[in-house]
Amino acid sequence: MCLKLICVSHSPMMDFIHPEPQVETTARDMFAHLAQEVETYDPEMIVLFAPDHFNGFFYDLMPPFCIGIRAQCAGDWDIGEGPLNVPEAIAHDLVKFVNANDVDVAYSYRMQADHGFTQPLELLTGSVTRYPTIPIFINSAAKPLPPCRRVLKLGDAVGRFLAGRPERILVIGSGGLSHDPPTPQFGSVPPEVEEFLIAGRNPTPEARRKRQENVLNNGRLLAERKGNSQPLDPEWDLGLIDNFLNDDLDRFLTMTDDEILERGGRGGHEIRTWIAAFASLKAAGRYKARRRYYHPIDEWIAGMGMVSAESLVA
Structure with a gap:
């Protein structure tokens, strides 16, 4: 067994809106540095925990967790195209193992993986197909959300499965941290928006363009301290990072949705992907982690x- 972990924030706006050059250069340089580390590590398999942003999962059938046995890029934000390189037999065995360990997980032979999955694969590996990848969706947008304590159990079950595998494995958590994009909330939007949240797969190019422009406009306004997006919260973000660095995962046994929303915003719920990733690494034994960028x-x-982070157990 050989396990390495990388958790990163994602933002599809990286290719559309540019902060001050030094800020953007430093962020992109660290992504490139991590990509070089991945290349050196040369994983034989990636397990990727990520959310969805109403591009592949909708209220017509919203699971708390879903493992992709086959998966295709959703095509949002023009990040990635075609199928992911999913090792079907291993993904199928993972589903059986997780369910046998008392975590009810859905599975899909037609998962649509949006930018929460595809952007970290592009940034860290250069392609959505370079390495065999098992995508694991964690509902982080559609209320009611899975409690963080259940996310810990999911990560633990996945980690115990990985600990029994011979491959060199990279675990990725993709999301957050404090993050408040204009995600529509069911129950407080017009009927036509509710219908989109229920069954909005495969939108027209025009509908997708309008939706993405709304997100971009929120980013522009937030940079000007205007608009409706909640301000970012570095104190909350850095506190969470310290929890992960110090192996303090018990913090998430009692973390509530209200706390996440108050401090992290609507997209702060994506911290669930980091929780699952670190829980999977911890299930394999002690680990050493370090902050690379914030x-x-x-x-x-x-x-x-x-x-x-790297597992300290050979």
Whole structure:
């Protein structure tokens, strides 16, 4: 067994809105540095925990967790195209193992993986297909959300499965940190928006363009301290990173949705992907982690964080 972890924030706005050059250069340089580390590590398999932003998962059937046995890029923000390189037999075995360990997980032979999955693969590996990848969706946008304590159990089950594998494995957590994009909330939007949240797969190019322009406009306004997006919260973000660095995962046994929303905003719920990733690493034994980067970038509506860790158990 050989396990390495990288958790990163994502923001599809990186290619559309640019903060001050030094801020953007430093962030992109660290992504490139981590990508070089991935190349050196040369994983034989990636397990990727990520959210969805109403591009692939909708209220017509919203699971708390879903493992992709086959998966295709959703095509949002023009990040990635075609199928992911999913090792089907291993993904199928993972589903059986997780369910047998008392975590009810859905599975899909037609998962649509949006930018929460595709952007970290592009940034860290250069392609959505370079390495065999098992995508694991964690609902972080559609209320009611899975409690963080259940996310810990999911990560623990996945980690115990990985600990029994012979491959060199990279675990990725993709999301957050404090992050408040204009995600519509069911129950407080017009009927036509509710219908989109229920069954909005495969939108027209025009509908997708309008939706993405709304997000971009929120980023521009946040950078000017205007608009409706909640301000980023570096104190909350750095406190979470310290929890992960110090192996203090018990913090998440009692973390509530209200706390996440108050401090991290609507997209702060994506911290669930980091929780699952670190829980999977911890399930394999002791680990050593370090913070690689943090900066609140309003233009990208994200407290941009990057953390890496390695299992200390051979």
